[in-house]
Amino acid sequence: MNIEIERKFLVIGDFKKKAIESFRIAQGFLSTVPERTVRIRIKDEKGFITVKGIGNESGTTRFEWEKEISLIDAENLLKLCEPTIIEKIRYIIPSENDLFFEVDEFLGKNEGLLIAEIELPSEDFKFAKPDWLGDEVTGQKKYYNSMIAKKPFCNW
Template identity: 55%
Template sequence: MAQEIERKFLVSGEFKSQAFAQDRIIQGYICSDRGRTVRVRIRDNRGYLTIKGASNASGTSRYEWERELPLPEAEELMKLCEPGIIDKTRYLVRSGKHIFEIDEFYGDNDGLVVAEVELTSEDEAFNKPSFIGEEVTGDRRYYNSQLMKKPYKNWR
């Protein structure tokens, strides 16, 4: 079983000049129930289907299964998604041996910028870049499936 282990942070500084790659991502959810999500993602011109399970108590680890799909199939599956779409640009920034994925959100989540780092174990050490702010690992409000239902614009 594939386990995703990651930590999530708010971004509090400039990061774009450090990015070595970036992609536009549009995603929707066929299922966004607590403890299980089924996501359809279009990243540039590639489609993906992802299934995620419930997070552990710390919010750091959960089951994840992902497969690439032909773009036309992903576009058709997007029509089956629940209301609300996540629109963001993902920037990749190296820090030591890790790569931080920084998501800059648009639309109803405009103004939110979140960074994630994937780890091989929950206690793995990593170097935090200077733009990393408050840790929000395990805070369900920052899950994309929740941002679809309760967008950042409504938090204020």
Template identity: 60%
Template sequence: MIEIERKFLVTAETFKQEAIKQIRIVQGFLSTDPERTVRIRIKGATGFITVKGKSDDEGLSRFEWEKEITVEEADTLLQKCLPGVIDKIRYEVPMGKFVFEVDEFFGDNEGLVVAEVELESKDEEYPKPAWLGAEVTGDIKYYNSQLSSNPYNNW
């Protein structure tokens, strides 16, 4: 239940040719408290509720619990979410044993593209594709919970 991941800006769209899957994601937040973020998500034809804990000091790891719910339940809960729905397409880009999840944002966050890679340990080596830009791991302004209230186009 502890996720370890690094997050990066993306500098080129060439990742799209390497992607093996893409899916639309719409999500909102019932709570954006850093101690316990509660997210509602519709990913394709499936709904999810996710609780995330506070990140460690490096921003590399934090508690995450997720449960699948129906799309109808997710739709109902999205109506109860705080203002600022996130709309994005997620691309899955395999690199050896790793899969980079690249999010291309729309709406108030249009123009922002970030990539995340999950790791088994904080010091695990991972590939660095040419389209990977500056690391923003631990920079809370890039957390989806923050992008919902302070979108990229307001920066």
């Protein structure tokens, strides 16, 4: 069992010059039931299926299982997903203690939305917050990708 501990933030400043890597992502959801969200993702030319459990009260911790699948399977499963398919560019930005921020620049119906995530070794782990990081949105359901797919940023 994998437990994911992460915090999410809005992005308010220039982060791109600090990125060491970026890639395109297309993802959709076969199920957005909170107890078992099932995501299909294409990251560059690789496919993945991910199952996430319900989060704890603060929204920082939840079960996550992911497996690589063929690109063809991922493309076919995306056709079965609930509306809307999310498209984004993910930037990887190093932080201290061998941690990384992942900044998602959303495209299409979610253009203009920028969200940074950082995975942590524990819920109370302290980390430096760069100046381009805005308000924390951890646990705010409207910022979950599964919710952004149902209610895109252009409709907020």
